[in-house]
Amino acid sequence: MSTEIEKQEKDLVVSVGPTEVKLALMENHKLIEYNRESSQGHSYSVGDVFLGKVKKVMPALNAAFVDIGDTKEAFIHYLDLGLYFHSFDAFVKKSNQNCDLKQLYSSIPIGPALEKEGHIENELQVGQMLICQIVKEPISTKGSRLTAEISLAGRNIVLLPFAQKVSVSSKISSKEERKRLETLVRNILPHNYGAIIRTASEGKNAAVLVAEAKSLIEKWEDSWKQIARCKSVELLFTEYSKTTTMLRDLLNDTFTNIYVDDEKVYEETKKYISLISPEQEKIVKLYEGKEPIFDHFEVTRQIKSSFGKVVPMRQGAYLVIESTEAMNVIDVNSGTRAKTSDYEQNVFEVNKIAAEEIARQLRLRDMGGIIIVDFIDMDSQEHRNELHKYMMNLMASDRAKHNVLPLTKFGLMQITRQRIRPVTEINTQEQCPLCHGTGKVASSVVIDEQIERKLAYYVTEKGCREFTLKVSPILGAYLSRGLWNNSYLSKWKKKYKCKIKLIEDTGLSVLQYEFYDSEGELLE
Structure with missing residues (x-):
């Protein structure tokens, strides 16, 4: 099965709106991941680095609450301070606008390592400033989860300030390649920096790794001026945008196209691809079609069918998905499906179909x-x-x-999945055009009176004399029933001296009707 997944083609569709950027990752034209990123103001996202201020120290929890500018205070546990917290702390306390920050950074010793069984009150005090990074976004009533062990992720390298260790991804199996990469990165990094070498770096030449390490170090060092200048709560730097983050983590040979409907974002994406994978720059394409990009690639239709409480599957089976504060619950239903007369085999087939959809839904909704x-x-x-x-x-x-x-013996499967942000929820329901969300409609007995009042208004107030009346087939039969001279339509034509053309539309609900003028324009 894993080889099948690897061979699947991937398309990234990027829709840029006035207030948000929407990203849809498609595998063989099927929606797999969906992300939204606000383009107005700042949202507290994983990877963002802040200069925070300790608000409360909780010895009983061995943790502290930190102000990072959000309405909800962020949480940091003692074990999330990191091995070399004292080095970061010394840098924050000693940095000022008059000192040479590069010299200060390289002069701060790394260590001693923080004790594993230590206490938060011995390290943090109320009002203390610390450099911290979001590892888990605010969920429900809880604020962000923080770490003081800062990392800057690139495509090939994860840069670790105030660290000494250079480690290589376990997925790189070749001993020669592991040694080459470790030696190369050690020679690149200045004093007081460590790194994690990612799987994507396998086979990369020195120039690529040098360029990336340099850009990550610059990003970290650019924040020093803010630390030195301002001792108040401040955002130091953010992760890349979700578009580039997704490309950084997922881009490989199976990516076939990246479609973007905005020229500015198209240029940014193309520039980023040229840095991390120059040979794939040609897969970035500017979409210039007339219809919305999500409609063209059938993303909208898939969102509507995939984010509801009930998720339909092949051959009549369906899922019912409920999310609560404590857990997410998914119920599998067979519907009317019966492929063979063997009940046990039928159930197994339905469960396999459900497993495929559940694996997709967990990624799509980012359920954790x-x-x-x-x-x-x-x-x-x-x-x-x-x-x-x-x-x-x-x-x-x-x-x-x-x-x-x-x-379990009750047929329940338990899955735990890393939760770093709230579950993606999209309201797929629309307001009823007939009752306008009230749940009540006018009595069917007086529907002819309603239509006549509208007709009288259009004739007397608007001066219209020629109409097309669209109705449901049931309402159409009711209005035209009886002899020609006795039907409601014939009476209205005589009474208001107008022409009315009746069209029956199956797309309209039972008591819904619409008036159009002689030009075909809908009358309000």
Whole structure:
């Protein structure tokens, strides 16, 4: 199964609006990930680095609450201060506008390492300033989760200020390549810097790694002036935009196209691709079609069908998804599906279809925490084991850390998935055009009186004498029933001395009607 996933083509569709940028990742034209990023003001996102101020120290929790400018105070645990917190702390306290910040940074010793069994009150005091980074976005009533161990992620390298270690991704298996990369990066990095070498760096030449390390170091050093100048709460720097973050983490040979409908974002994306993967610059394309980009690539339709409480699947099966504060619950239903007369085999097939959709939904909605899946009961232990393995294979391509447990005797599967931001929720319901959201409609007995009042208004007030009246087939039959001279339509024509053309439209609800003038314009 994993080889199938690797071979799938990927398209990234970027829709730029006046207030937000929407990103849709498609695999074989099927929506897999959906992200939105506000283009107005700042939202507190994973990777953002702040100069924060300690507001409360909680010895009982061995943690502290930190003001980073958000309405909800952020949370930092003692174990999230990092091994070399004292080095960051010394840099914040000693930095000022009159000193040479580069010399100060390189002169600060790394260590001693923070004790594992230490206490927060010995390290932080109320009012103390500290450099911190968001690792988990605000969710519900909780503020952001922070770390004081700062990292700057690039495509090939993750830069670690005030660190000494250079580690290589375990996914790079070649010993020679691991040694080459480690030696190369050690020679690139200045004093007091460490790094994590990512899988994407495999086979990259020195020039690419030098350029990336230089840009990450510049980004970190550019924040020093703010630290030295201002000892109040401030955003030091942010992660890249979600477009570039997604490209940084996901870009590989399977990406076929990146479509962008805004020229400025198109140029930014093309520039970023040319830096991290020059050979793929040609896959970035500017969309100039007349219809909205999400409609053209059928993203809108997939959003409408995928984000509801009930999610339809192939051959009549469907999921019911409920998200609560404590956990997410998914119920699998077979609908009317019956492919064979073998009940056990039918249930196994439905559960496999459901597993595919569930793996997609977890990524699409970015569901985290505890997920309980109520699969349809299966008697065969072999099928239960197979389903567990199948689910693990489907989840293998998910970037979020996760754990899939075997089915319980009640047919429940427990999944834990890293939660770093709130679940993506989109309201897929629309207001009823007939009752306008009130849940009440006018009595069908007086519908003819309503239509006549509208007709009288258009004739007397607007001066219209020729109309097209669109109605549902049921209402059309009611208005034209009886002999020609006795139907409602014939009476209205005589009474108001006007022409009325009746058109029956199956797209209208039972009592819905619309008046159009002789030019075909809808009358309000």
